[in-house]
Amino acid sequence: MRMLFVLILSCGAALAGAGGGPAVYVIGNLEGISPGSEGMLVLENGKAVFRSGEVVTAIPYSDIRDAELGAKVMPPTDIPLYKVWQLHKRFLTERPMHQMITFEFTDKNGKDQTMTLELEESAAAETLTEVEIRQGKRTPPRRATNADGWWGDSLWKTPRNHNTVDPETLGKAPTK
Numbered sequence: 001m002r003m004l005f006v007l008i009l010s011c012g013a014a015l016a017g018a019g020g021g022p023a024v025y026v027i028g029n030l031e032g033i034s035p036g037s038e039g040m041l042v043l044e045n046g047k048a049v050f051r052s053g054e055v056v057t058a059i060p061y062s063d064i065r066d067a068e069l070g071a072k073v074m075p076p077t078d079i080p081l082y083k084v085w086q087l088h089k090r091f092l093t094e095r096p097m098h099q100m101i102t103f104e105f106t107d108k109n110g111k112d113q114t115m116t117l118e119l120e121e122s123a124a125a126e127t128l129t130e131v132e133i134r135q136g137k138r139t140p141p142r143r144a145t146n147a148d149g150w151w152g153d154s155l156w157k158t159p160r161n162h163n164t165v166d167p168e169t170l171g172k173a174p175t176k
Contacts, residue, residue, distance in 0.1 A: 070100030
């Protein structure tokens with residue numbers, strides 16, 4: 001029962017936050033992290049956290065001076081060429097496109113830092129949007145409510161196609 005609760009809780013936590021995800025540290029001037037290190041970027045309430053091995057880099061949103069998307073790259077496949085029986089996986093399977101995202105920020109000592117991460121293309125765009133929303137540079141998307149009109153009202157509700165059936169006849173079964 002406890003395992004089921006942990007599983008449900010972790011799935012809910014994974015779906016709750018937008019942006020972030022598995023990332024690869026490409027380049028920057030962070031100490032203790034070498035280029036090519038894999039890790040996880042998590043967007044928390046007050047900060048973005050990149051965890052790679054034992055190194056944890058927390059960046060408060062207020063300290064981020066600039067965040068921008070960079071080049072798109074196709075990640076390499078892990079299948080070596082000498083495995084002839086798996087070459088079809090190397091050439092025929094669709095792989096997701098990756099995109100770089102660069103953060104320029106000041107650390108807790110006031111030193112200028114840069115960090116470029118490689119994420120899946122959709123995750124990079126969501127991360128940039130979420131960081132800008134949390135910085136106050138962008139407003140969150142407005143969700144439709146019941147009081148709002150539906151976009152199809154302008155297409156289907158016209159004077160030509162209004163209801164011409166008498167309301168009294170609706171719901172009455174024919175008599176035998």
